[in-house]
Amino acid sequence: xxxxxxxxxxxxxxxxxxxxxxxxxxxxxxxxxxxxxxxxxxxxxxxxxxxxxxxxxxxxxxxxxxxxxxxxxxxxxxxxxxxxxxxxxxxxxxxxxxxxxxxxxxxxxxxxxxxxxxxxxxxxxxxxxxxxxxxxxxxxxxxxxxxxxxxxxxxxxxxxxxxxxxxxxxxxxxxxxxxxxxxxxxxxxxxxxxxxxxxxxxxxxxxxxxxxxxxxxxxxxxxxxxxxxxxxxxxxxxxxxxxxxxxxxxxxxxxxxxxxxxxx
Amino acid sequence: xxxxxxxxxxxxxxxxxxxxxxxxxxxxxxxxxxxxxxxxxxxxxxxxxxxxxxxxxxxxxxxxxxxxxxxxxxxxxxxxxxxxxxxxxxxxxxxxxxxxxxxxxxxxxxxxxxxxxxxxxxxxxxxxxxxxxxxxxxxxxxxxxxxxxxxxxxxxxxxxxxxxxxxxxxxxxxxxxxxxxxxxxxxxxxxxxxxxxxxxxxxxxxxxxxxxxxxxxxxxxxxxxxxxxxxxxxxxxxxxxxxxxxxxxxxxxxxxxxxxxxxxxxxxxxxxxxxxxxxxxxxxxxxxxxxxxxxxxxxxxxxxxxxxxxxxxxxxxxxxxxxxxxxxxxxxxxxxxxxxxxxxxxxxxxxxxxxxxxxxxxxxxxxxxxxxxxxxxxxxxxxxxxxxxxxxxxxxxxxxxxxxxxxxxxxxxxxxxxxxxxxxxxxxxxxxxxxxxxxxxxxxxxxxxxxxxxxx
Numbered sequence: 048x049x050x051x052x053x054x055x056x057x058x059x060x061x062x063x064x065x066x067x068x069x070x071x072x073x074x075x076x077x078x079x080x081x082x083x084x085x086x087x088x089x090x091x092x093x094x095x096x097x098x099x100x101x102x103x104x105x106x107x108x109x110x111x112x113x114x115x116x117x118x119x120x121x122x123x124x125x126x127x128x129x130x131x132x133x134x135x136x137x138x139x140x141x142x143x144x145x146x147x148x149x150x151x152x153x154x155x156x157x158x159x160x161x162x163x164x165x166x167x168x169x170x171x172x173x174x175x176x177x178x179x180x181x182x183x184x185x186x187x188x189x190x191x192x193x194x195x196x197x198x199x200x201x202x203x204x205x206x207x208x209x210x211x212x213x214x215x216x217x218x219x220x221x222x223x224x225x226x227x228x229x230x231x232x233x234x235x236x237x238x239x240x241x242x243x244x245x246x247x248x249x250x251x252x253x254x255x256x257x258x259x260x261x262x263x264x265x266x267x268x269x270x271x272x273x274x275x276x277x278x279x280x281x282x283x284x285x286x287x288x289x290x291x292x293x294x295x296x297x298x299x300x301x302x303x304x305x306x307x308x309x310x311x
Numbered sequence: 312x313x314x315x316x317x318x319x320x321x322x323x324x325x326x327x328x329x330x331x332x333x334x335x336x337x338x339x340x341x342x343x344x345x346x347x348x349x350x351x352x353x354x355x356x357x358x359x360x361x362x363x364x365x366x367x368x369x370x371x372x373x374x375x376x377x378x379x380x381x382x383x384x385x386x387x388x389x390x391x392x393x394x395x396x397x398x399x400x401x402x403x404x405x406x407x408x409x410x411x412x413x414x415x416x417x418x419x420x421x422x423x424x425x426x427x428x429x430x431x432x433x434x435x436x437x438x439x440x441x442x443x444x445x446x447x448x449x450x451x452x453x454x455x456x457x458x459x460x461x462x463x464x465x466x467x468x469x470x471x472x473x474x475x476x477x478x479x480x481x482x483x484x485x486x487x488x489x490x491x492x493x494x495x496x497x498x499x500x501x502x503x504x505x506x507x508x509x510x511x512x513x514x515x516x517x518x519x520x521x522x523x524x525x526x527x528x529x530x531x532x533x534x535x536x537x538x539x540x541x542x543x544x545x546x547x548x549x550x551x552x553x554x555x556x557x558x559x560x561x562x563x564x565x566x567x568x569x570x571x572x573x574x575x576x577x578x579x580x581x582x583x584x585x586x587x588x589x590x591x592x593x594x595x596x597x598x599x600x601x602x603x604x605x606x607x608x609x610x611x612x613x614x615x616x617x618x619x620x621x622x623x624x625x626x627x628x629x630x631x632x633x634x635x636x637x638x639x640x641x642x643x644x645x646x647x648x649x650x651x652x653x654x655x656x657x658x659x660x661x662x663x664x665x666x667x668x669x670x671x672x673x674x675x676x677x678x679x680x681x682x683x684x685x686x687x688x689x690x691x692x693x694x695x696x697x698x699x700x701x702x703x704x705x706x707x708x709x710x711x712x713x714x715x716x717x718x719x720x721x722x723x724x725x726x727x728x729x730x731x732x733x734x735x736x737x738x739x740x741x742x743x744x745x746x747x748x749x750x751x752x753x754x755x756x757x758x759x760x761x762x763x764x765x766x767x
Contacts, residue, residue: 058524286711
């Protein structure tokens with residue numbers, strides 16, 4: 048069986064080692080004895096027929112590139128929306144998430160329309176100080192859990208504040224970190240199988256169980272069950288579990304700034 | 312009143328400088344400037360210079376210190392006088408300290424050149440206080456994301472320092488840097504000159520399905536490289552717009568057998584021939600050409616220039632040679648350079664990776680995602696006897712990086728520790744005596760201490 052994965056704008060949206068997600072998801076699919084067909088798409092005319100696509104991944108990008116990506120997506124906006132409405136899976140990380148909201152405001156103060164798929168707004172952090180963090184610091188660990196209780200630890204380099212509207216659902220709940228805007232414990236956003244998280248970089252490398260969950264969900268929709276899949280078939284799963292535990296301990300013991308969201 | 316306050320601040324600064332000089336073991340490279348700036352906020356703006364003094368600022372992600380040092384040596388070798396800031400003292404206080412050191416008591420700095428290494432985040436502030444005639448930008452790359460966010464943030468800061476009359480000396484092989492030459496707005500009278508390094512075809516990055524390009528700073532489309540000498544640094548062209556490596560540039564080609572560099576018809580004997588140094592030489596020669604400095608002065612300066620220690624060091628313990636290659640955390644170009652040096656050694660080796668948790672600021676964090684911006688494929692081969700991943704927390708993420716590049720987990724030893732005594736014990740288990748240690752500066756000193764203890 049083949050899993051078709053579209054990697055959108057890999058040459059543009061690769062700010063924080065995001066290609067690690069592509070590397071991980073391919074490895075996860077192969078550990079399930081399937082073939083991962085990775086399709087790189089950098090412009091609208093390279094986009095394949097989305098009815099044959101199982102997963103789309105989009106990494107974090109610089110704010111200067113977000114407007115170009117949004118404009119390019121407009122060329123196939125309806126196809127993408129149909130894909131999402133038909134429960135197609137998309138994983139979006141970092142500032143790129145703003146494209147899927149209603150409106151986003153960049154460093155230059157400009158207001159830009161998003162795809163209006165998620166009831167969400169985003170605003171560039173146009174300052175060197177983040178509230179409740181030391182001056183000129185954008186980054187920290189982020190530790191959160193999905194609604195099913197799956198725990199994820201990664202890094203967050205926050206260049207935008209995200210505000211969810213009433214109709215929006217967060218992807219997860221913060222256990223530690225800045226999350227969407229450090230004013231509550233919402234992390235990311237979810238609409239059907241469109242998943243946006245502030246966790247940047249290769250989150251699937253360090254949290255392969257999240258990748259396993261996504262692939263299993265894809266297979267379930269195809270009527271394929273992988274209940275007998277043993278996670279340890281993935282040759283770095285045990286290393287990733289150790290990584291998670293070590294980082295959990297690190298977060299527990301590190302000096303935290305006043306106001307940062309912590310579960311305890 | 313302002314003048315009096317400046318004189319007071321300068322006097323305090325000079326006293327602090329004098330005290331530091333006579334006290335043993337005190338570094339304090341920025342204390343004089345720090346105290347002075349506390350007394351008068353716009354302290355630096357109050358210095359005065361000769362009418363023909365040239366103010367040169369060197370900024371960028373990497374290579375600033377070596378480039379500034381080379382420029383300073385060049386100017387001295389050419390018989391000119393100079394004021395320059397000490398290694399690493401590249402923020403406001405460091406600049407102030409350099410001026411305090413060189414000035415008379417009335418704040419008059421009687422030199423031909425002021426050459427300042429300026430941290431790229433501070434250059435807008437510094438350039439408001441002391442107006443540069445020349446800005447040399449080495450590169451603008453992914454660097455310390457926790458602090459900088461993204462390269463675009465730094466680009467905006469540097470742009471804020473560039474006025475139409477400033478002459479720019481730019482790395483033609485780095486797209487962000489080269490794009491500064493496309494100045495918008497007012498007619499740029501200062502002009503721009505470029506430098507670069509000739510292609511080393513063998514240094515092409517491994518092209519596989521996970522290889523990614525970088526985005527154009529002008530139009531956001533993909534940048535393609537004719538060759539890459541360093542990570543994201545090489546002769547390039549945007550796939551969509553006009554941005555490309557300018558044809559007119561000072562381009563250095565290395566002859567590694569003869570230890571010379573060739574620039575057009577000129578040839579220079581050099582001591583350091585690594586790619587990072589080639590870019591520093593190229594920038595220095597571009598500056599020399601702009602200033603009309605002679606071939607003989609350039610050659611003399613190359614001969615006399617000495618690098619700061621600590622980037623590449625060798626240590627010996629128990630018959631094993633440990634080649635330390637310094638990386639800067641969250642700066643993939645430095646990690647890639649270390650990988651390239653490691654892979655150029657075809658002998659059997661053990662590779663030790665210690666990327667360490669990032670502890671520069673509160674909050675400390677576990678960011679090693681930048682390792683995915685690097686091509687580890689170069690060190691995945693049979694010459695590596697063992698991979699050792701160490702650090703208290705991120706050792707596991709280091710191992711995952713290697714596994715995703717194709718290394719078998721069975722070939723990796725994971726050591727959740729910062730204790731280099733333990734590393735040395737682990738290394739003694741293997742027959743291989745050739746070890747490469749890729750880590751940041753603080754871990755190097757830990758290793759050095761362990762090596763010294765081991766020797767006893």
